[in-house]
Amino acid sequence: MDLTVALDAMGGDHGPSVVVPAAFRVLDEQPELTLILVGDKSILEREIARQARPPSNRISVVHASQQVRMDELPSQALRNKKDSSMRVAIDLVKRGEAHACVSAGNTGALMATARFVLKTLPGIDRPAIIAALPSVTGHTHVLDLGANVDSTPEQLFQFAVMGSVLVSAVDNIPRPSVGLLNIGQEEIKGNESVKEAAQLLAASDLHYVGFVEGDDIYKGRANVVVCDGFVGNVALKSSEGVASMIGHFIRSEFRRTLWSRVVGLIALPVLRMIRLRIDPREYNGASFVGLRGIVIKSHGGADVVAFSRAIREACEEIRKNVPERISQHLESVLATAEAV
């Protein structure tokens, strides 16, 4: 199976200096893969030359004269940046010249552009952002991580369907467990949207396991955790904040005295193993689900390791044909829900 992925090579904090080496790294791993680098042709060709690789017909450049800034308003990017690297990469997906696109650019602009160009799947009101977060038992997919600020019960239900289908495809779990994020596990708790969404989920044929709380994401109590984008984004950012604070405390305590520095050196291999298990780079690559096409958002500050992970996520979703599967399952699940 041939896979073609368009990369917004100008996006993110580092642009081509990260995207180009990451592209070559993943090309080496995946023989079926072809990559299209989208961006300023002369800059990209210079960056490709710097890699000192033999010429390959599996990597090509498509010129784009503009670039979306990280702080640009989505509406302005959509209106004024029709030849941006981001837009051209998404256009390639729309025209069927690429199966997916990956960008480390401005999240809001990427979502607005992807929605405008690719459109949502039938039955989906709004796309959502989903990503895997680490858990003690492996990982948990959480959505929405910030595409929407308020969600109706029906939209939360659609998120659940999309999450369930994506996890079933990429993790090979026939019926992933789905939890609804709430502030207690009792039926009486939560806001109205969450309570109504719970009823829709209980009546569906999804493997709904009830309300879960914030800590359950990391306990792995469900394969998929559903919430609105405001809550999901706060949960994600708070989690990143705690992890980074603990990292800071670990570094500062091991640096406090000469003796603790020595201990730190001795403990280094173990500390590295711990770090690896929560390395955010290994979780880079959030998917925009609910669109007629695959769009993967890399963290803006991604390095080569992290951006490579986002490209691999795109490959996996192409192989598993995620948008098509969501569309199919949504039809059947919605039919069941309406019949109840």
Place this chain on the structure above:
Amino acid sequence: MDLTVALDAMGGDHGPSVVVPAAFRVLDEQPELTLILVGDKSILEREIARQARPPSNRISVVHASQQVRMDELPSQALRNKKDSSMRVAIDLVKRGEAHACVSAGNTGALMATARFVLKTLPGIDRPAIIAALPSVTGHTHVLDLGANVDSTPEQLFQFAVMGSVLVSAVDNIPRPSVGLLNIGQEEIKGNESVKEAAQLLAASDLHYVGFVEGDDIYKGRANVVVCDGFVGNVALKSSEGVASMIGHFIRSEFRRTLWSRVVGLIALPVLRMIRLRIDPREYNGASFVGLRGIVIKSHGGADVVAFSRAIREACEEIRKNVPERISQHLESVLATAEAV
């Protein structure tokens, strides 16, 4: 200044076996303090005898024949448990026989009972739950942590006032910085409640520093972070979940091989220092603010160290006269906001 604190001695997962030793521990530290243990008299007298202390007129027992279960509905506790240890402790505050009460019992029942018995302060629609969370620069107070599921802009504004006054009092910061939790720092982001609350805050005389994101809690970007209770509770629980997962990974990596166990032993003093900096026991004791009285909620699973911390929080809030100050500041701040 004499301080009298009523303790719901039957509340929490451990009841008197934690509350009684914690009571004696804090009595030893604070010579002005008098404690009233509320609960089953015979059980409490037995637990007091087990401490093998000389008799003291600074500790007394008030009998309560009932107990609120951890899973009891707040409405049922309020209706059927009028002689519960929780209710009697709050009644003591209401009658002026105690300056504050501390309970590790059912949060919902405690809030419902405290609101019913003590009433809210003038100008406050709804009480909120506030607690300090660790940050790289010290700590950050966050509210609401789960008393309310949906909040109007005016209520978010009231939370900001309450948080600012409490932090100003207990941390001796004249004008604490206040941030509003959002999913981006740009003006255009967030839901309607948050956007409107931002305008109220910007027009007030609070030291409002704008939108903050989840990770800013732990970066210490503001002294007070304001959000609705759904979002705050998810942020808190997610944070606890990440911290506990990292703790799990640290323990399991240091136990993996014989060599890593040896390394773990060598590193133990440093690991203990790291643990201390994020020890949830040192942050135990959330305040119910907005009531005509001081009510401190201890974590249900609190041990003696953690419950002692909650009693100390009560003492501090009595010394600083927090409810009175909130009431005063609210009048002046609301007057300013209305004048704008």
